[in-house]
Amino acid sequence: MDDKNRPTCVTVIGWIWIILGALMCFSGLIGFAFVQLDRLSGAGILMKAEHLLFIRIFPFLVILQLVIAILAIVSGINFLMLKSWARGFLEAVSCLFILFTIFLYVVIVLQCFMEPSGFDYM
Numbered sequence: 207m208d209d210k211n212r213p214t215c216v217t218v219i220g221w222i223w224i225i226l227g228a229l230m231c232f233s234g235l236i237g238f239a240f241v242q243l244d245r246l247s248g249a250g251i252l253m254k255a256e257h258l259l260f261i262r263i264f265p266f267l268v269i270l271q272l273v274i275a276i277l278a279i280v281s282g283i284n285f286l287m288l289k290s291w292a293r294g295f296l297e298a299v300s301c302l303f304i305l306f307t308i309f310l311y312v313v314i315v316l317q318c319f320m321e322p323s324g325f326d327y328m
Contacts, residue, residue, distance in 0.1 A: 212288060223282030223296055230275035237268040274299065 241264065278299060284292035 212286070216288070217286065219296070220282045220286035223278050223285065227275045227278030227282060230271055230278065234268055234272040234275055237264070237271065241265045241268060 277295070281292045281295045281299070285296060
């Protein structure tokens with residue numbers, strides 16, 4: 207099947223994943239810059255975070271996001287080329303996004319019921 211016979215939905219889904227991957231890569235690079243600036247400034251915001259696990263593991267999450275973003279771009283391009291493995295990978299990443307969204311929602315709801323820690327620094 208060549209590009210002229212490719213279904214429109216495949217083209218749309220492939221381009222959506224390429225754009226999402228590019229946005230994730232941009233966001234990850236901003237996070238990476240924040241980690242580097244925090245390290246170079248000596249402020250140590252990421253190391254002083256005693257209350258939120260998310261902030262302590264932020265550097266790892268940035269690297270993970272960059273890896274997933276690059277894989278999403280590569281898979282989106284290969285999905286446009288009608289490679290069968292790209293479909294399976296994009297389905298798996300979609301499921302991971304759904305699980306991550308549910309996990310993030312649960313963490314946010316649990317944080318709302320915990321004692322606010324914003325006044326500890328005043």
